[in-house]
Amino acid sequence: MRLATFNVENMFDRAKALNGANWEEGKPALEAHKELNALFEKARYSAADKARMLSLFEKHGLLKTDDSPLLLLRKIRGQLIKRPRVGDAEIVATGRKSWVGWVELKTEPVNETATLNTARVLGEINADVQAVIEAEDRTTLRLFNQQLLPEVDAKPFQHVMLVDGNDDRGIDVGLMTRPKFPIVSIRSHVDDTDASGTIFSRDCAEYEISLPGGKRLWVMVNHLKSKGYGSQASNDAKRKRQAKRIRTLYDAHLAEGDTLVAVVGDLNEIPDNDPLTPLLRQNSTLIDISSHPKYESGGREGTHGNCGPSAKLDYILLSPDLYASVTAAGVERRGMWGGVNGTLWEHFPEVSNADEAASDHAALWVDLDL
Template structure:
C-alpha cells in the first residue's frame, strides 16, 4: 500500500490574508485577527480592553463597516459597538454576553490553475491512504475529490474524512483512502488541553484506524503543528514542543493498547534537528521515512519552497513494525514551483507561474508491505 502526506494549502477558498504575495504581508493581519478574536471572547470588557478592541478593529479596516478588506464582523444580536459620525469606534458592550456574533476571515477563490495542479498531484501520487493538510472542511474535501479529480479523469478516493479542528482560518487535517482501505474507528484530540486550559493542537491530531485489502491494520495520525509565521519565536517553539510531547504520549498510549503499525504524518513546521520536535523525533522509536535506505529524496533534502535542508518540514514517521516493511519511498515535487535559476525539478506542463503551483509543499510517500 502507498501512504502519503500532502499539504494542499486549501482547495477552493483561502483566507485573503493568507493569499497575499508574501507571508510578511499577511502576518500582521492574522496576528491582529487572533488578538481581536481573543479579546472579543472575554467575559468582561475593561476600559483598557475596550480601547484595544477599538484599536484592533480600526487596524483591520472595520471603522466604517462590519466588512473590512480581510475580516468580517458578524453581529447577530445585542450591542457591541457604535460608530460616531466624527469617526472611530466606541465599544458599548460590557462583555461577551452582551452581543451575539463572530469575527471571521474573508475568503477568496484559489487560482483555478493551482486548484487543478493540486488535483493532478493527488492523481499522479497514486496513494492508497493520503493524509491531507490545510483542507477547508469535509464537504469541500469531498467535493474536490468527486468533482475536480474526476474532471481531470482521475479516480476519486472512496473514503473522505475530516474532523473539524481548532483553527478558525479553515486549515484542517483529513484523510482520504481508496477502495479496500476502509476507515474504521476514529479518535479526535481536538479538545486535548494543556495545564493552562489552552487547546494543545492548532488543528487536531486525529487517529484513524485503517484496514488493508490483505487484512492488515494500521493507525494513521495526521497533524499540522504550530507554524513559525506569527507570534514570537519563543511562543511558537513552546507550542510545537508541547504538541510534539503530546503526540509522543498518544503514540505510547496506542502502543500500550497493543497496536504495532502506526504512522504519524503531516506538516510539522520544523526541521528534524529542532528542539521543539525532539520529544517526537528523538525520544520515541518512530523512524522518519527520509532515513530509510530505500527512500529517494530526488536530490533535495527539503519538502517546502525550494526544498533546501532548512525546508524539511513534512513528515511520515513510522513505528518499527511499519518501518521494516518499507519497500520504497520518495518526494513528489511536480506540482511545486521549481525556481527559475536554475529550475530544480520537472513540473506539470500547466504550471507556468509560481501562483499556479498546486502547493508550496511537496507530497511525501512511502510504499509499505502490509
Template sequence: MRLAVYNVENLFDRAKAMNLESWDEGRPVLERFAALNALLGQISYSATDKTRMAALIVELGMEKSDTGPFVLLRRNRGGLLKRPQAGGVEIVADGRADWVGSLELRDEPINEHAMRNTARVMVDLKADVLGVVEAESRPVLSAFNQEILPAVGGQPFRHVMLIDGNDERGIDVGLMSRAGYPIGPMRSHVDDLTPAGVPVFSRDCPEFELTTPGGARLVVMVNHFKSKGFGSQASSNARRRAQAERVAAIYEGLVASGAEHVAVMGDLNDTPGSAPLQPLVAGTSLKDISAHPSFDDGGFPGTYGASSAGNKIDYILLSPALFAKVRSGGIFRKGMWPGVRPKKWEAYAELKRPEDAASDHAALWVDIDL
C-alpha cells in the first residue's frame, strides 16, 4: 500500500489575508483577527477590553462598515457597537451574551491553475491512503475529489473524511482512501485541553482506523501543529511542544492497547531537531520515513519553500512494526515552484508562475508491505 500526506493549502477558497504576496503582509491581519476574536468571546467586557476592541476594529478596516478588506463582522442580533458620525467605533455591548454574531476572515477563490496542480499532485501520488492538511471542510474535500480530480484525469478516492477542528480559518486535516481501505472507527481530539484549559490542538489530531485489503488494521493520525507565523516565538514553541507531547501520549496509548501499525503524519511546522518536537520524534518509538535507507529526498532534505534542511517540517512517522515493512519512500515536488535560475526540480508544465504552484509544501509518500 502507498501512504502519503500533503499540505494542500486549501482547495477552492483561502482567507485573503493568507493569500497576500508575503507573510509579513498577512501576519498583522491574522494577529489582529485572533486578538479581536478572543476579546469578543469573553463573558464580560471591561472598559479596557472595549477600547482595545474598538482600536482593532479600526485597524482591520471596519471603521465605517462591518465588511473590511480581510475581515467580516456578522451581527445577527443584539447590539455590539456604534459608529459615531464623528468617526471611530464605540463598543456598547457589556459581554458576549449581549449580541449574536461572529467575526470571520474573508475568503477569495484559489487560482485555477493552482487548483488543478493540486489535483495533479493528488493523482500522481498514486496513494491508497492520503492524509490532507489545510482542507476547508469535508463537503469541500469531497467536491474536490469528485469534480477536480477527474478533470485532470484522476480517479476519485472512495472514502473521504474530515472532522471540523479548532481553526476558524477553515484549515482542517482529513483523510482520503481508495476502495479496499475503508475508514472504520474514528476519534477526534478537538476537546483535549492543556492544564490551563486551552485546546491542545490548533486544528485536531484525529485518529482514523483503516482496514487494508489483507485485513490488517492501520491507525493514522493526521496533524497540523501550531505555525511559527504569528504570536511570540516562546508561545508558539510552547504550543507545538504541548501538541507533540499529547500526540506522543495518544500514540503510546494506542501501542499499549495492542495497535502495531500506527502512522503519525502531517505538517508539524518545525524541524526534527527542534526542542518542541522532541517528545514525539525522539521520545517515542516512532520512526521518520526520511531515515529509511530507501528514502529518496530528490537532493533536497526539506519539504517546504526552498526545501533546505531548515524547511523540513512535513512528516510521516511510523511505528516500528510499520517501519519494518517499508519498501521505499520519497518527496514529491512537481506541484511546488522550482525557481528559475536554475530550476531546482521538475515541475508541472502548467506551473509557469509562483502563483500557479499547488502548494508551498511538497507531498511525502511511503510504500509499505501491508
C-alpha cells in the first residue's frame, strides 16, 4: 500500500491574509484576528480592553465599517461598537454576555488552475491512504474528491473524512482512503490540554485503518503551530508541547500492541531543532522516511518553498515495524513552482507561474509491504 501526505493549502477558498502576495499585510491581520477574538471573550471589558479594541480596529480598517480588506466583524446580537457621524467611535459592549459576534478572516477563491494542479499531485501520487493538510472542511474535501480528481483523470477515493479542528481559518487535517483500506475509527484531540492550555493548533487526528488480512494501521495526521506569526519563542514552545503530546499518544499505541503506526503531516519545523526532540530523539522509536536508503529526495532535503535544508517541514514518521516494510519512498514536487523563475525542478506543464502552483509544499509518499 502507498501512504502519502500533502499540504494542499486549501482547495477552493483561502483566507486572504494567508496568501503569500498579501503576507506583509496578512501577518498583522492574523495577529489582530486572534487578539480581538480573545478580547471579545472576556466577561468584562476594562477601559484598557476597549482602548485596545479600538486601536486594532483603526489599524485594520474596522473603525468605521464592519468590512475591511482582510477582516470582517460579525455581529449577531447586541452592539459592540458605536460609530457616530460626529465624534469618536466607542466600544459600548460591557462584556461577552452583552453581545454576540466575532472577527473573521475574509476569504477569496483559490486560483482555479492551482486547484486542478492540487488534484494532479494527488492523482500522480495515487496513494491508498492520503493525508491532507489545510483542507477547508469535510464537505469541501468530499466535493474536491468527487468532482476535481476526475477532471484530471485521477481516481476518487472511497472514504473521505475530516474532523474540524481548533483553527477557524479553514485549515484542517483529513484523510482519504481506497476501498481496501476503510477508516474504522477516529480519535480527535482538539480538547487535549496541559498546564499551558489547549495543546493542538488544529488537531492530532488519529485514524484507524483496516488492512487486508485483519491488521490495523494507525495514521496520526498533524499540522503543528506555524512560524508565521507570534514570537519565535512562543511558537517553538507550542510546537514542542504538541510534539510531546504526539509522542505520548504514539507510545500509548505501542504499549497497547499497535505496531503499525505513522505520524504524518506538516510539522512546521526542521529535524535538528528542539521542538521536534520528543519525536525524533529522546529514545523515540519513530523513524523519518527521508532517512531510508530507498527514499528518493530529488536532490533536495526540503519540502517547502525552495526545498533547501532549512525548509524540511513535512514528514512521514514510521514505527519500526512499518519502517521495516518500506519498499520505496519519495517526494512529489511537480505541483510546486520552484524558485523565482520556476527553474529549480521539473513541474507540471499546467504550472506556468507561482499562482498556478498546487501548493508551496511538496507531497511525500511511501510504499509499504504489509
